[in-house]
Amino acid sequence: xxxxxxxxxxxxxxxxxxxxxxxxxxxxxxxxxxxxxxxxxxxxxxxxxxxxxxxxxxxxxxxxxxxxxxxxxxxxxxxxxxxxxxxxxxxxxxxxxxxxxxxxxxxxxxxxxxxxxxxxxxxxxxxxxxxxxxxxxxxxxxxxxxxxxxxxxxxxxxxxxxxxxxxxxxxxxxxxxxxxxxxxxxxxxxxxxxxxxxxxxxxxxxxxxxxxxxxxxxxxxxxxxxxxxxxxxxxxxxxxxxxxxxxx
Amino acid sequence: xxxxxxxxxxxxxxxxxxxxxxxxxxxxxxxxxxxxxxxxxxxxxxxxxxxxxxxxxxxxxxxxxxxxxxxxxxxxxxxxxxxxxxxxxxxxxxxxxxxxxxxxxxxxxxxxxxxxxxxxxxxxxxxxxxxxxxxxxxxxxxxxxxxxxxxxxxxxxxxxxxxxxxxxxxxxxxxxxxxxxxxxxxxxxxxxxxxxxxxxxxxxxxxxxxxxxxxxxxxxxxxxxxxxxxxxxxxxxxxxxxxxxxxxxxxxxxxxxxxxxxxxxxxxxxxxxxxxxxxxxxxxxxxx
Amino acid sequence: xxxxxxxxxxxxxxxxxxxxxxxxxxxxxxxxxxxxxxxxxxxxxxxxxxxxxxxxxxxxxxxxxxxxxxxxxxxxxxxxxxxxxxxxxxxxxxxxxxxxxxxxxxxxxxxxxxxxxxxxxxxxxxxxxxxxxxxxxxxxxxxxxxxxxxxxxxxxxxxxxxxxxxxxxxxxxxxxxxxxxxxxxxxxxxxxxxxxxxxxxxxxxxxxxxxxxxxxxxxxxxxxxxxxxxxxxxxxxxxxxxxxxxxxxxxxxxxxxxxxxxxxxxxxxxxxxxxxxxxxxxxxxxxxxxxxxxxxxxxxxxxxxxxxxxxxxxxxx
Numbered sequence: 001x002x003x004x005x006x007x008x009x010x011x012x013x014x015x016x017x018x019x020x021x022x023x024x025x026x027x028x029x030x031x032x033x034x035x036x037x038x039x040x041x042x043x044x045x046x047x048x049x050x051x052x053x054x055x056x057x058x059x060x061x062x063x064x065x066x067x068x069x070x071x072x073x074x075x076x077x078x079x080x081x082x083x084x085x086x087x088x089x090x091x092x093x094x095x096x097x098x099x100x101x102x103x104x105x106x107x108x109x110x111x112x113x114x115x116x117x118x119x120x121x122x123x124x125x126x127x128x129x130x131x132x133x134x135x136x137x138x139x140x141x142x143x144x145x146x147x148x149x150x151x152x153x154x155x156x157x158x159x160x161x162x163x164x165x166x167x168x169x170x171x172x173x174x175x176x177x178x179x180x181x182x183x184x185x186x187x188x189x190x191x192x193x194x195x196x197x198x199x200x201x202x203x204x205x206x207x208x209x210x211x212x213x214x215x216x217x218x219x220x221x222x223x224x225x226x227x228x229x230x231x232x233x234x235x236x237x238x239x240x241x242x243x244x245x246x247x248x
Numbered sequence: 249x250x251x252x253x254x255x256x257x258x259x260x261x262x263x264x265x266x267x268x269x270x271x272x273x274x275x276x277x278x279x280x281x282x283x284x285x286x287x288x289x290x291x292x293x294x295x296x297x298x299x300x301x302x303x304x305x306x307x308x309x310x311x312x313x314x315x316x317x318x319x320x321x322x323x324x325x326x327x328x329x330x331x332x333x334x335x336x337x338x339x340x341x342x343x344x345x346x347x348x349x350x351x352x353x354x355x356x357x358x359x360x361x362x363x364x365x366x367x368x369x370x371x372x373x374x375x376x377x378x379x380x381x382x383x384x385x386x387x388x389x390x391x392x393x394x395x396x397x398x399x400x401x402x403x404x405x406x407x408x409x410x411x412x413x414x415x416x417x418x419x420x421x422x423x424x425x426x427x428x429x430x431x432x433x434x435x436x437x438x439x440x441x442x443x444x445x446x447x448x449x450x451x452x453x454x455x456x457x458x459x460x461x462x463x464x465x466x467x468x469x470x471x472x473x474x475x476x477x478x479x480x481x482x483x484x485x486x487x488x489x490x491x492x493x494x495x496x497x498x499x500x501x502x503x504x505x506x507x508x509x510x511x512x513x514x515x516x517x518x519x520x521x522x523x524x525x526x527x528x529x530x531x532x533x534x535x536x
Numbered sequence: 537x538x539x540x541x542x543x544x545x546x547x548x549x550x551x552x553x554x555x556x557x558x559x560x561x562x563x564x565x566x567x568x569x570x571x572x573x574x575x576x577x578x579x580x581x582x583x584x585x586x587x588x589x590x591x592x593x594x595x596x597x598x599x600x601x602x603x604x605x606x607x608x609x610x611x612x613x614x615x616x617x618x619x620x621x622x623x624x625x626x627x628x629x630x631x632x633x634x635x636x637x638x639x640x641x642x643x644x645x646x647x648x649x650x651x652x653x654x655x656x657x658x659x660x661x662x663x664x665x666x667x668x669x670x671x672x673x674x675x676x677x678x679x680x681x682x683x684x685x686x687x688x689x690x691x692x693x694x695x696x697x698x699x700x701x702x703x704x705x706x707x708x709x710x711x712x713x714x715x716x717x718x719x720x721x722x723x724x725x726x727x728x729x730x731x732x733x734x735x736x737x738x739x740x741x742x743x744x745x746x747x748x749x750x751x752x753x754x755x756x757x758x759x760x761x762x763x764x765x766x767x768x769x770x771x772x773x774x775x776x777x778x779x780x781x782x783x784x785x786x787x788x789x790x791x792x793x794x795x796x797x798x799x800x801x802x803x804x805x806x807x808x809x810x811x812x813x814x815x816x817x818x819x820x821x822x823x824x825x826x827x828x829x830x831x832x833x834x835x836x837x838x839x840x841x842x843x844x845x846x847x848x849x850x851x852x853x
Binding site for chain 2: 587591593595640641643646647648651652656658659662663665768769772776779807809810813816817818819820823824827848850851853
Binding site for chain 1: 707708709712713715716719720722723724725726727728729730731784
């Protein structure tokens with residue numbers, strides 16, 4: 001079932017087309033990888049879908065209903081949540097409080113009372129493996145912990161669709177493997193995922209399908225094998241090295 | 249004919265507003281600080297000129313360089329010793345501290361010089377000349393001429409000197425400026441000093457035209473901000489244009505609506521601009 | 537609510553009862569001092585709602601105070617309304633003003649919002665100065681009240697209300713929403729928080745309490761003019777009390793108001809200017825050395841030079 005559909009989504013900044021006529025169909029329960037060189041419009045596309053930026057043209061349908069023009073908080077309430085590429089922690093709150101906010105306000109308005117939100121937050125922190133840092137101030141976390149908290153916040157919203165924006169950036173290979181495993185567990189809980197990533201190894205292991213953006217346009221989409229071996233995709237990035245990696 | 253007179257009055261006053269705004273715009277453009285103490289610096293300039301005139305008979309226009317130098321020093325020290333310490337703090341803290349500095353300056357002035365109204369009144373203050381049915385007081389003309397000279401000097405400083413280039417570089421790209429070896433802390437201090445100097449010059453002239461009190465600066469801080477925002481925070485040309493616009497708006501309001509309304513108009517204009525177009529008429533994109 | 541939440545509530549109740557008994561114990565002078573203290577605390581707490589919890593530093597809250605004062609004043613002197621009706625009306629008008637002004641102005645970021653509120657404060661003074669109905673520059677004279685003690689209890693009641701609201705904000709869904717907006721408005725929006733609505737409510741709430749305090753003030757002082765109620769120094773005081781005590785906390789404004797009011801009361805007997813100078817210096821020192829306020833200092837139990845030095849170093853160029 002197509003849970004999210006994009007039709008000719010376009011975003012212009014002045015004369016520059018950051019996203020141009022992008023169509024996509026997200027299947028319920030799948031993990032769709034979104035790749036492309038820097039500046040190809042991946043984050044912009046997610047910003048438009050989630051209401052952080054206004055559309056220049058096109059539409060996006062969630063379960064058949066258009067969500068174009070809705071403010072970001074309404075889209076969050078509908079069940080679409082996201083992480084930010086540059087994480088945005090609530091610095092003066094503890095990790096637990098950070099996640100509680102998400103639990104209080106997430107999908108369908110979130111929990112109504114603090115006790116329920118706290119329980120929900122604790123459960124999510126347990127799930128992402130950050131429970132031992134619940135009471136630490138958000139400022140004091142290291143990079144992988146921050147990423148986990150960002151993920152925890154998005155999850156505590158009880159999303160139907162989760163957009164992950166380069167969550168692997170800054171992680172070492174072992175941490176990347178952990179992250180991949182975690183994201184798969186998220187999907188097992190019934191969340192549909194759209195994952196923006198640069199780390200090819202991760203994207204290959206994670207995605208059911210991959211979509212490629214280049215200069216704001218959709219270049220191609222398909223299974224990881226098809227896409228990562230596609231010579232156009234390879235040359236769009238920076239060549240042979242990735243082609244070698246993909247074949248390995 | 250009345251319209252023409254009001255027009256002239258507005259333009260003459262507008263030049264002064266322009267100078268005030270340039271100082272504010274400069275400080276914001278480089279330091280990203282809204283200097284709430286701007287009016288207090290103007291006030292200080294007015295008092296310095298008043299006292300040098302009253303105690304030693306120095307002509308207010310001739311004593312300008314002294315006022316400018318003194319205010320530059322004050323501004324430099326304030327930035328170097330206080331503001332440089334909180335440059336990276338949250339926005340509301342920088343606002344609060346300039347607020348605090350303003351309060352300190354105003355109250356020191358109250359204690360030192362009382363709240364009695366003063367005026368720098370050299371002999372020629374009442375003299376005016378007529379041309380084509382218009383009456384123009386000499387002082388207003390000289391004030392305007394001075395503001396023109398100061399604007400030109402300032403523009404030359406910013407465009408033609410190494411210092412000016414360094415300041416502009418720091419305004420545009422702080423990290424890059426640092427990397428090319430520009431002593432950013434020093435530049436910040438000099439910039440604030442320049443802004444203060446301009447404020448002081450404006451104050452010196454204000455004191456010749458209007459009464460001087462310790463709180464004369466409060467309304468002027470806001471007006472400087474109106475003008476700077478009108479023209480676009482961070483642009484110099486914009487400040488001059490904005491100054492003229494405000495001067496004209498006030499002149500027309502005072503004459504055709506009522507003498508107690510100009511302040512209300514300028515504040516109302518401020519709020520309106522901020523809501524409708526915070527980037528100003530000529531400004532670059534910021535604000536929302 | 538669990539046990540931990542009950543303790544502060546009960547403590548507050550105890551203090552309230554104690555204060556209510558004050559008129560029987562203290563001198564008339566002390567009572568006047570307390571009324572003023574209550575008023576400043578209300579203002580600090582009202583500012584705390586928009587400035588502390590929501591993170592929108594408003595420099596024009598004196599406008600709400602003045603609106604409350606003048607609405608009450610005008611309704612009593614010109615429309616002949618009894619004070620009991622005029623006061624709530626003053627609060628209501630201040631609230632409406634908060635909504636009307638808040639909707640456009642809260643869309644502005646950071647310094648633009650601050651300056652806009654500064655402008656609004658000044659504009660209100662000028663407008664009131666020019667209107668006939670408010671007595672223009674000459675001001676309004678209020679009727680003398682028959683029961684001076686009623687002001688004490690009124691202010692105390694409003695104070696209790698403001699403190700209760702602050703306390704509620706510190707641990708409620710709405711309060712968390714405001715704090716999230718303060719910490720990162722974009723992230724808050726993405727999480728489902730309707731930031732524009734919440735901000736406006738916070739601003740209106742802030743204005744309501746300031747307006748109510750203003751209404752009582754007008755009747756208590758019996759004479760108001762634009763300079764008295766739209767004073768910049770009122771804004772100065774409420775901000776510095778909240779920040780000095782600890783903005784964004786419940787006890788902060790209480791602490792700050794109590795301490796600073798007391799010192800300033802002593803200074804004001806010497807010279808009013810000295811009191812304002814004192815406030816200015818305090819602001820500069822607080823921003824430099826303890827921007828998180830007294831509450832943070834107490835909480836960390838770090839009464840050493842190191843705390844101040846650390847704050848100083850954190851924000852330098």
